[in-house]
Amino acid sequence: MAEPISSFGTVPPWPMRPAESAGATVPTGKPAAGFQDLLVRALEETSSLEQQAQVSVLESLTGGDVTQVEALAAMKKADLALRLMLQVRNKIVEAYQQIQQMRM
Numbered sequence: 854m855a856e857p858i859s860s861f862g863t864v865p866p867w868p869m870r871p872a873e874s875a876g877a878t879v880p881t882g883k884p885a886a887g888f889q890d891l892l893v894r895a896l897e898e899t900s901s902l903e904q905q906a907q908v909s910v911l912e913s914l915t916g917g918d919v920t921q922v923e924a925l926a927a928m929k930k931a932d933l934a935l936r937l938m939l940q941v942r943n944k945i946v947e948a949y950q951q952i953q954q955m956r957m
Contacts, residue, residue, distance in 0.1 A: 895941070899934040906931040 886894075906927040911917075913924035 892941075895938060899931075899938050902927075902931040902934045 906924075909919050909924040909927040912919040913921050
């Protein structure tokens with residue numbers, strides 16, 4: 854028998870802080886992460902994936918326990934993470950440039 858949807862467990866809190874003007878409150882427990890914290894974590898995760906991919910390729914080439922398919926999958930995962938971070942960077946630069954062009 855299938856479990857009800859409500860039994861998925863805890864859902865992590867939304868990472869963005871709610872607008873104080875809307876009268877919303879921050880959930881108790883773990884404090885909400887700021888935008889800078891989210892970017893730093895994403896960069897660290899991207900770096901970690903790249904290092905894991907390098908280790909996988911090295912182990913595959915030296916006859917380790919990693920197959921070529923696993924090494925390729927690790928490289929693809931690291932590549933996708935890097936491409937995502939580049940797109941985020943591009944959007945941040947674009948937003949910064951639009952803010953610079955605003956007239957006060």
